[in-house]
Amino acid sequence: MSQSRDKALYQIQGILLLCLWYCGEHLQLRCRLCLFRLSLRIPREVIRANIGDAHAMGQKPITFIRQVVAICAYPELLNSDMMPEDAKQRARYLLQGCNGGSLGAYSMSQGIDRIRKKVAKYIETRDGGIPSDPETIFLTTGASDGIVTIMKLLVSGHGRCRTGVMIPIPQYPLYSAAISELAAVQVNYYLDEDNAWALNVPELRRSLNEARKRCYPRVLCVINPGNPTGQVQCRKCVEDVIRFAAEENLLLMADEVYQDNVYAEGCQFHSFKKVLFEMGPEYSDTVELASFHSISKGYMGECGFRAGYMELVNMDPEVKAQLVKLVSVRLCPPVTGQAVIDLITDPPQPGDPSHENFIQEKQQVLSALAEKAHLSEQMFNSIPGFQCNPVQGAMYTFPRIQLPPRAVQAAQAAGQAPDMFYCMKLLEEMGICVVPGSGFGQREGTYHFRMTILPPLEKLKTVLENIKGFHQRFIEEFS
Numbered sequence: 001m002s003q004s005r006d007k008a009l010y011q012i013q014g015i016l017l018l019c020l021w022y023c024g025e026h027l028q029l030r031c032r033l034c035l036f037r038l039s040l041r042i043p044r045e046v047i048r049a050n051i052g053d054a055h056a057m058g059q060k061p062i063t064f065i066r067q068v069v070a071i072c073a074y075p076e077l078l079n080s081d082m083m084p085e086d087a088k089q090r091a092r093y094l095l096q097g098c099n100g101g102s103l104g105a106y107s108m109s110q111g112i113d114r115i116r117k118k119v120a121k122y123i124e125t126r127d128g129g130i131p132s133d134p135e136t137i138f139l140t141t142g143a144s145d146g147i148v149t150i151m152k153l154l155v156s157g158h159g160r161c162r163t164g165v166m167i168p169i170p171q172y173p174l175y176s177a178a179i180s181e182l183a184a185v186q187v188n189y190y191l192d193e194d195n196a197w198a199l200n201v202p203e204l205r206r207s208l209n210e211a212r213k214r215c216y217p218r219v220l221c222v223i224n225p226g227n228p229t230g231q232v233q234c235r236k237c238v239e240d241v242i243r244f245a246a247e248e249n250l251l252l253m254a255d256e257v258y259q260d261n262v263y264a265e266g267c268q269f270h271s272f273k274k275v276l277f278e279m280g281p282e283y284s285d286t287v288e289l290a291s292f293h294s295i296s297k298g299y300m301g302e303c304g305f306r307a308g309y310m311e312l313v314n315m316d317p318e319v320k321a322q323l324v325k326l327v328s329v330r331l332c333p334p335v336t337g338q339a340v341i342d343l344i345t346d347p348p349q350p351g352d353p354s355h356e357n358f359i360q361e362k363q364q365v366l367s368a369l370a371e372k373a374h375l376s377e378q379m380f381n382s383i384p385g386f387q388c389n390p391v392q393g394a395m396y397t398f399p400r401i402q403l404p405p406r407a408v409q410a411a412q413a414a415g416q417a418p419d420m421f422y423c424m425k426l427l428e429e430m431g432i433c434v435v436p437g438s439g440f441g442q443r444e445g446t447y448h449f450r451m452t453i454l455p456p457l458e459k460l461k462t463v464l465e466n467i468k469g470f471h472q473r474f475i476e477e478f479s
């Protein structure tokens with residue numbers, strides 16, 4: 001009995017026991033006896049190229065930032081020889097600005113006074129001396145918080161009087177989500193893909209005129225440098241947008257979280273605040289502007305600390321009073337994050353012990369990002385059926401992909417948007433996680449995906465090669 005059971009088991013083993021091994025992205029199954037071979041594509045790891053989270057992709061923190069934060073969180077480190085003198089000095093300065101001398105206490109709702117002063121000084125320097133008033137600065141729990149708060153302040157009315165918010169398409173989904181949460185009206189204006197995602201005033205006008213039939217457009221949002229589109233607006237474009245906002249009495253929301261992330265030669269970041277003031281009092285005294293910055297992006301990528309700031313220009317004092325009330329309800333932005341804002345707006349200066357290392361680390365991150373931006377664009381443009389605009393700034397590529405009609409049909413049968421179908425297959429087969437263009441909005445009949453340029457260089461090269469191979473197989477399968 002037991003002999004025949006063993007025999008049966010052996011036979012089953014002989015037939016079914018398969019050799020398993022990983023080979024690149026393949027899981028190979030091979031039968032010992034009949035040499036049958038089954039090849040499954042099972043990714044070994046998931047590459048999270050879907051979200052602009054630099055540290056999650058292995059970017060090292062900037063030493064000075066972490067030293068100061070560490071000392072602030074644990075002031076015993078003021079006695080440590082491990083910490084440089086300028087980090088200790090800064091920590092003392094920051095702790096003096098905290099209630100009870102502790103990072104663990106609530107701060108003023110608008111943000112710690114001395115940090116808001118630093119932000120104002122930083123903006124002045126960035127904008128060639130154009131004054132910035134600390135009273136117009138609000139520290140926030142990331143740019144997201146600032147953007148949603150300003151929208152909350154502005155949205156009102158019912159039916160055709162409901163506030164309309166103009167947003168670019170493709171957009172960063174925070175905008176559509178906030179508009180929907182606040183039951184405002186989303187007013188789309190399309191960026192010009194054939195012109196490196198330029199923002200054109202005729203398109204703004206078309207969008208505004210159509211929207212006026214169904215709502216009261218009051219806000220114009222601009223993302224510069226663009227997410228997901230990676231364009232950096234030229235100065236003339238910024239001027240045109242300001243003129244348009246002035247003519248149409250729109251409040252401008254300038255999302256400038258990628259202001260440090262500009263890679264393309266000949267491209268330069270022009271802040272809306274600076275251009276507004278350089279256009280003269282006709283504009284600088286009238287156009288309402290809220291601009292946003294964050295510690296999540298740039299060279300520091302400190303997303304987890306959750307902090308940013310907004311600067312408000314030409315805001316009515318009564319509206320500002322309402323804003324102060326609104327932010328007070330949530331007590332204050334994280335104080336640790338506020339400390340990081342202090343450090344990025346007032347980094348170590350030449351002669352300070354940490355200066356050299358700070359500059360070196362900052363440059364390393366920015367030049368690696370520039371190299372990866374260029375590489376991604378080149379690689380995508382070498383794939384037949386891909387078309388990728390220059391990645392002038394920010395942290396993403398947004399290639400357009402041609403999908404065969406049979407793939408579109410298969411997606412419809414699966415109840416998915418065609419680019420979602422493509423991205424899901426890319427994830428399942430290659431372990432590469434990217435975001436379908438339909439998540440950001442795109443012109444009808446076009447398909448895209450957004451991929452970050454954040455994976456380390458060698459990994460990024462492999463990812464790009466793998467996408468190339470995947471795309472070829474995908475096209476073969478659905479042609």
Ligand SMILES: Cc1ncc(COP(=O)(O)O)c(C=O)c1O
Pocket residue numbers: 052141142143144145172174223227255257293294295296303307308
């Ligand atoms: C254009 C844009 N605005 C705002 C944010 C939100 O930034 P924060 O982390 O500061 O909330 C992001 C984050 O990716 C972004 O890309």
